[in-house]
Amino acid sequence: MNDEPQTPPSRSADRVYDQVKAMAVTYRLRPGERVNEVELARSLGVSRTPLREALNRLAAEGFLIATVNRGYSVRPLDPKRVLTLYEYRAMLEVGALRLACERASDEALDALAAFAARSRDEPDDDEHALELLTLDEQFHESLARLSDNEEMVRSLRSLNERVRFIRWIDMRKGRRSSTQDEHLMILRHLRARDADAAAALMQTHIARRLDQITDMIRAGFAEIYTGNALAAKAMGEVA
Structure with missing residues (x-):
């Protein structure tokens, strides 16, 4: 039995949100690029569920662009x-x-x-x-x-x-x-x-x-x- 404390899901989602937001704000995710959710989840060491929640929030706040059937892309430097x-x-x-x-x-x-x-x-x-x-x-x-x-x-x-x-x-x-x-x-x-x-x-x-x-x-x-x-x-x- 694993007695180590588990991170509550809400805290995990918030942490992923903070990380992806920092990447978008500073253009660690490069402008105009489509977000590869599989690779991003792997690089952050998280599952797709909290990542998708973070991406949805960031799109609603104007940091990313959501396109139907194409996922998310980084806001351009226009x-x-x-x-x-x-x-x-x-x-x-x-x-x-x-x-x-x-x-x-x-x-x-x-x-x-x-x-x-x-x-x-x-x-x-x-x-x-x-x-x-x-x-x-x-x-x-x-x-x-x-x-x-x-x-x-x-x-x-x-x-x-x-x-x-x-x-x-x-x-x-x-x-x-x-x-x-x-x-x-x-x-x-x-x-x-x-x-x-x-x-x-x-x-x-x-x-x-x-x-x-x-x-x-x-x-x-x-x-x-x-x-x-x-x-x-x-x-x-x-x-």
């Missing part, structure tokens, strides 16, 4: 599609910011400003790009949380995951110092309860042109096919 995600992000964050301007206390804004100031001490180099991106996501999600609208926070968190790979590439191109300066200026506008000035700066802070996104995607493809440090890091965290 400039126009990425542009729509950036446009959605700008609209969502500006809306959350305007609510935060009405609802956030001065103390909460000061605490977020202190976090933004501390995060400027992180090294601004290629090696620390993932840590810098994590801090950036924490800032934006914390600011959205000051809107007191959990649906906006949940949507932003999901959206950040969907553009994480491209934003990581963007962070590696040396935008760090201007990013932190803009964070602090946005908070100064909010502290002054100047929603219009804060919103205008947030819009500029987030917006990207199609040619900029195309350049980032070109760099992203080079990374995917020559090592993909983000995928290696993410998979190590969820193993």
Whole structure:
């Protein structure tokens, strides 16, 4: 009789979901590729049941594409599609910011400003790009949380995951110092309860042109096919 504790099915499914999601977010599963469920299940050491559950969830959340009678494929790295995600992000964050301007206390804004100031001490180099991106996501999600609208926070968190790979590439191109300066200026506008000035700066802070996104995607493809440090890091965290 085997007395070793067995992992509950729900926990097993969640773990598989986390692993496959990390692979999709970081393009460890390459863009446009059809997911080979048999090979993926074998590589993860799991059965097809929790894998299929994970794939269904990820397709519903926009990380994979489900096609009738063809299974699942990885979302493509298409400039126009990425542009729509950036446009959605700008609209969502500006809306959350305007609510935060009405609802956030001065103390909460000061605490977020202190976090933004501390995060400027992180090294601004290629090696620390993932840590810098994590801090950036924490800032934006914390600011959205000051809107007191959990649906906006949940949507932003999901959206950040969907553009994480491209934003990581963007962070590696040396935008760090201007990013932190803009964070602090946005908070100064909010502290002054100047929603219009804060919103205008947030819009500029987030917006990207199609040619900029195309350049980032070109760099992203080079990374995917020559090592993909983000995928290696993410998979190590969820193993």
